[in-house]
Amino acid sequence: xxxxxxxxxxxxxxxxxxxxxxxxxxxxxxxxxxxxxxxxxxxxxxxxxxxxxxxxxxxxxxxxxxxxxxxxxxxxxxxxxxxxxxxxxxxxxxxxxxxxxxxxxxxxxxxxxxxxxxxxxxxxxxxxxxxxxxxxxxxxxxxxxxxxxxxxxxxxxxxxxxxxxxxxxxxxxxxxxxxxxxxxxxxxxxxxxxxxxxxxxxxxxxxxxxxxxxxxxxxxxxxxxxxxxxxxxxxxxxxxxxxxxxxxxxxxxxxxxxxxxxxxxxxxxxxxxxxxxxxxxxxxxxxxxxxxxxxxxxxxxxxxxxxxxxxxxxxxxxxxxxxxxxxxxxxxxxxxxxxxxxxxxxxxxxxxxxxxxxxxxxxxxxxxxxxxxxxxxxxxxxxxxxxxxxxxxxxxxxxxxxxxxxxxxxxxxxxxxxxxxxxxxxxxxxxxxxxxxx
Ligand code: LLP
Numbered sequence: 001x002x003x004x005x006x007x008x009x010x011x012x013x014x015x016x017x018x019x020x021x022x023x024x025x026x027x028x029x030x031x032x033x034x035x036x037x038x039x040x041x042x043x044x045x046x047x048x049x050x051x052x053x054x055x056x057x058x059x060x061x062x063x064x065x066x067x068x069x070x071x072x073x074x075x076x077x078x079x080x081x082x083x084x085x086x087x088x089x090x091x092x093x094x095x096x097x098x099x100x101x102x103x104x105x106x107x108x109x110x111x112x113x114x115x116x117x118x119x120x121x122x123x124x125x126x127x128x129x130x131x132x133x134x135x136x137x138x139x140x141x142x143x144x145x146x147x148x149x150x151x152x153x154x155x156x157x158x159x160x161x162x163x164x165x166x167x168x169x170x171x172x173x174x175x176x177x178x179x180x181x182x183x184x185x186x187x188x189x190x191x192x193x194x195x196x197x198x199x200x201x202x203x204x205x206x207x208x209x210x211x212x213x214x215x216x217x218x219x220x221x222x223x224x225x226x227x228x229x230x231x232x233x234x235x236x237x238x239x240x241x242x243x244x245x246x247x248x249x250x251x252x253x254x255x256x257x258x259x260x261x262x263x264x265x266x267x268x269x270x271x272x273x274x275x276x277x278x279x280x281x282x283x284x285x286x287x288x289x290x291x292x293x294x295x296x297x298x299x300x301x302x303x304x305x306x307x308x309x310x311x312x313x314x315x316x317x318x319x320x321x322x323x324x325x326x327x328x329x330x331x332x333x334x335x336x337x338x339x340x341x342x343x344x345x346x347x348x349x350x351x352x353x354x355x356x357x358x359x360x361x362x363x364x365x366x367x368x369x370x371x372x373x374x375x376x377x378x379x380x381x382x383x384x385x386x387x388x389x390x391x392x393x394x395x396x397x398x399x400x401x402x403x404x405x406x407x408x409x410x411x412x413x414x415x416x417x418x419x420x421x422x423x424x425x426x427x428x429x430x431x432x433x434x435x436x437x438x
Pocket of ligand 1: 061064082105204206207208243244245246287288289290291327331386387
């Protein structure tokens with residue numbers, strides 16, 4: 001997919017760059033991002049909305065992968081940006097991301113985070129609960145501001161890959177519940193608040209979703225709610241945000257829809273439902289994360305040791321693991337891999353790829369077919385662009401890898417590999433321990 005191909009040397013190439021050269025130049029593990037593919041995904045969403053004729057905003061959910069270079073690309077593609085912490089906000093601002101296109105999410109924004117975002121002049125807060133609603137109104141008041149907000153509502157729709165469940169479930173840490181009247185009260189309270197400007201509502205139904213039905217049902221519930229508050233409170237929403245969650249392909253058998261299909265289904269559902277209640281057409285906002293950057297990422301590793309247990313399994317260890325990709329350990333996520341340096345050779349054995357952490361759960365892939373794997377081979381794992389670097393850790397004091405963006409034969413470092421110095425940068429040996437004789 002994307003710009004990946006096997007070159008004349010039989011090596012995996014991404015963005016016109018030979019990945020074995022990247023491994024040699026930057027070392028491994030290495031995250032490689034196919035910039036053209038990221039940009040293509042951004043445009044797929046924007047083009048589909050433009051075709052729908054509706055007003056829209058596509059906000060990239062930066063939690064998927066938030067580094068300054070990525071923020072620059074998102075800014076240049078004209079998307080908005082969803083942040084959920086002071087750290088993501090800081091990264092975006094440092095990258096020069098236009099603050100008015102930043103949306104602030106999260107179920108526990110601290111007073112300090114709220115002040116930081118207000119001072120930066122961000123576009124909108126997605127308010128999660130009553131504590132935040134009142135705190136935001138008070139802090140905005142103390143600064144003499146009126147802030148645009150969306151209310152996050154819990155529509156009682158949950159989607160998981162191929163199924164969606166309309167549960168009416170209210171046991172979630174996020175949002176105001178539609179079912180028990182909390183959402184209605186939140187609208188009342190925000191409309192009456194002096195320092196809040198209620199734009200509309202937000203709902204997010206899940207992640208890695210392959211079907212449009214969940215989005216349709218969420219749109220329907222939101223439309224019902226919108227007409228209820230218009231009729232009973234005389235409040236009209238100008239924005240409906242339906243969140244993210246559009247699925248991508250990790251392994252064979254994953255069947256994502258073209259991004260335009262999700263957008264068309266959402267636009268259609270909102271149009272139909274809102275027309276049915278003669279409601280002025282709101283702007284539609286969405287928040288894709290994984291689907292913007294997930295399949296644009298490839299991680300390169302160097303193969304190290306082997307352990308063959310005859311009749312049982314062959315373990316092949318690489319120089320990274322759960323520290324750079326915790327998803328298999330956390331969610332039993334599956335990945336595909338190939339040998340980047342012998343990309344045209346046929347598969348000859350089934351091996352399992354182990355990480356280097358001191359933990360038996362640190363397995364990247366169970367049972368992958370590869371050519372006979374040798375120490376020193378470069379293993380490329382696909383679709384690691386989302387929730388890999390952003391969830392990486394220093395467990396076992398392993399240094400976080402570098403990130404390189406590739407495009408049209410050029411490779412540019414976007415994040416440097418951590419150094420040993422970085423690892424101890426914040427360590428302090430208390431004075432009294434310096435006296436201890438070693
Ligand atoms: N908007 C909201 C309010 C969200 O909570 C999320 C993801 C998104 C947008 C973006 O969803 P996406 O388009 O990326 O599916 N760490 C997990 C994924 C957690 C997603 C949390 N929220 C993983 O690695 O699969």
